[in-house]
Amino acid sequence: xxxxSTAHGGRVLLDGAxxxxxxxxxxxxxxEKTALDDDAGPRVVVIGIPTRGTTLADRLAANIAEFAGxxxxxxxxxxxxxxxxxxxxxxxxxxxxxxxxGGIDGALVVLVDDVLYSGRTVRAGLDALRDxxxxxxxxxxxxxxxxxxxxxxxxxxxxxxxxxxxxxxxxVHLTEHDGLDEVVLR
Amino acid sequence: MTRHLLSIADLDRDSATGLLDEAxxxxxxxxxxxxxxxxxxxxxxxxxxxYENSTRTRVSFEVAGKWMSADVINVGASxxxxxxxxxxxxxxxxxxxxxxxxxxIRHPASGAARQIARxxxxxxxxxxxxxxxxxxxxxxxxxxxxALTLRQRLGDxxxxxxxxxxxxxxxxxxxSNVLLLKMLGAEVVLVAPPTLLPVGVExxxxxxxxxxxxLTVSHNLDAELxxxxxxxxxxxxxxxxxxGFFPSEREYSIRYGLNEKRTQLLAEDAVILHPGPMLRGMxxxxxxxxxxxxxxxxxxxxxxxxxxxxxxxxxxxxxxEEVLT
Numbered sequence: 001x002x003x004x005s006t007a008h009g010g011r012v013l014l015d016g017a018x019x020x021x022x023x024x025x026x027x028x029x030x031x032e033k034t035a036l037d038d039d040a041g042p043r044v045v046v047i048g049i050p051t052r053g054t055t056l057a058d059r060l061a062a063n064i065a066e067f068a069g070x071x072x073x074x075x076x077x078x079x080x081x082x083x084x085x086x087x088x089x090x091x092x093x094x095x096x097x098x099x100x101x102g103g104i105d106g107a108l109v110v111l112v113d114d115v116l117y118s119g120r121t122v123r124a125g126l127d128a129l130r131d132x133x134x135x136x137x138x139x140x141x142x143x144x145x146x147x148x149x150x151x152x153x154x155x156x157x158x159x160x161x162x163x164x165x166x167x168x169x170x171x172v173h174l175t176e177h178d179g180l181d182e183v184v185l186r
Numbered sequence: 187m188t189r190h191l192l193s194i195a196d197l198d199r200d201s202a203t204g205l206l207d208e209a210x211x212x213x214x215x216x217x218x219x220x221x222x223x224x225x226x227x228x229x230x231x232x233x234x235x236x237y238e239n240s241t242r243t244r245v246s247f248e249v250a251g252k253w254m255s256a257d258v259i260n261v262g263a264s265x266x267x268x269x270x271x272x273x274x275x276x277x278x279x280x281x282x283x284x285x286x287x288x289x290x291i292r293h294p295a296s297g298a299a300r301q302i303a304r305x306x307x308x309x310x311x312x313x314x315x316x317x318x319x320x321x322x323x324x325x326x327x328x329x330x331x332x333a334l335t336l337r338q339r340l341g342d343x344x345x346x347x348x349x350x351x352x353x354x355x356x357x358x359x360x361x362s363n364v365l366l367l368k369m370l371g372a373e374v375v376l377v378a379p380p381t382l383l384p385v386g387v388e389x390x391x392x393x394x395x396x397x398x399x400x401l402t403v404s405h406n407l408d409a410e411l412x413x414x415x416x417x418x419x420x421x422x423x424x425x426x427x428x429x430g431f432f433p434s435e436r437e438y439s440i441r442y443g444l445n446e447k448r449t450q451l452l453a454e455d456a457v458i459l460h461p462g463p464m465l466r467g468m469x470x471x472x473x474x475x476x477x478x479x480x481x482x483x484x485x486x487x488x489x490x491x492x493x494x495x496x497x498x499x500x501x502x503x504x505x506x507e508e509v510l511t
Binding site: 078081082086087089090091092093094095096097098099103105127130131132133134 | 204207208211212214215217218219220221223224225226254498499502503
């Protein structure tokens with residue numbers, strides 16, 4: 001599907017319906033892979049990385065509640081203070097951090113972000129998680145994997161793989177932040 | 187260019203509000219955690235240089251630095267070469283040469299922090315200097331932590347009526363607070379005996395423009411308490427007084443002390459602040475400081491988070507244009 005994004009310009013890779021379907025599919029995958037609806041399954045929490053990751057975490061949790069009838073705790077984790085490029089980049093404002101209900105000790109944590117690129121954000125997220133507690137396991141869910149990893153990391157749940165060049169920019173727009181749902185390549 | 191925090195005048199309304207927001211974020215980031223340690227300032231060296239005694243300010247700067255993994259070194263005047271007669275300039279240049287990324291200065295002379303910032307940044311690339319109290323001039327991080335406490339207790343500072351009581355003449359806390367609170371839209375009332383008010387105090391923070399909040403001066407505490415959203419008691423700074431500023435401690439306490447009886451004039455939800463150290467029985471009643479209206483210990487906790495925000499904003503990031511990745 002190739003069309004111009006009316007709101008932000010660039011080539012639309014996923015439109016609103018695609019985004020909703022993709023998130024729903026990821027929610028099903030999380031339920032299946034973590035055995036969430038099984039009483040013997042682990043305690044699962046989702047933790048979103050600001051800014052778009054927190055919204056995706058909320059939506060995944062809502063979808064999981066709808067499909068599996070299980071309310072899973074949602075948390076937010078700002079990783080700015082753990083970045084490895086703090087010295088070279090301009091000051092950036094801190095975002096909201098909230099530990100999920102019941103903490104993360106012994107839980108299966110699904111870390112959620114919008115775009116997986118170099119992997120450095122995820123690495124910072126893993127460092128930050130270590131200071132929050134000791135999860136039983138950590139999995140990674142991203143809406144878009146655009147390649148070009150600089151660290152040995154991969155996602156457990158990928159909404160869509162989008163091969164890109166480094167010159168391109170993948171932007172995830174979500175209604176709560178941008179007025180509409182779409183994924184744009186520019 | 188090295189950035190400093192020497193005076194509230196180094197901030198504008200947006201950057202001050204930004205620091206308060208970030209302090210709140212630091213509090214959120216550290217609550218409910220197993221490990222109260224962030225890697226943010228790893229490899230950075232922060233030196234506190236205190237030529238006057240301090241408990242709260244020095245400890246909270248040290249805690250703030252350590253929680254962000256900075257190496258924090260404390261230099262006290264009584265245990266350093268200052269005792270042997272080394273000048274302030276030589277001490278400052280020595281600490282720069284020893285690798286300080288930030289110097290946190292408390293000094294009895296007004297303007298000392300600015301002077302040190304000038305000396306240590308000649309030729310560029312010197313440390314960030316933070317004023318932790320210079321004589322009777324300013325104490326900007328104290329004003330920021332007071333503002334954060336007021337914002338948490340009152341919801342909003344804009345339009346709030348804050349009464350500052352006591353030894354305004356010798357108080358750097360009062361000056362920084364007046365500047366910051368006015369900037370954030372508060373109405374400020376200074377209450378003090380005429381002998382403890384500096385000349386020209388009415389013009390602190392600039393003349394009131396239309397629509398801007400005002401600064402008023404009063405000598406009658408009882409008259410100001412009923413309308414106050416918050417009252418900030420200042421310590422009587424006997425160590426800076428070389429003369430009779432009031433007849434007796436007893437008379438000062440009776441006229442300007444916030445005793446148990448006087449708190450009944452305050453609104454139910456009014457907040458009582460004190461920058462510490464408190465002289466219980468002098469400017470504040472023995473039990474008043476422990477009442478639910480008092481925010482004295484909340485101020486201390488906020489002091490840690492505010493100082494984390496200040497260190498973060500001064501030591502992290504470049505001025506370069508942001509390149510998104």
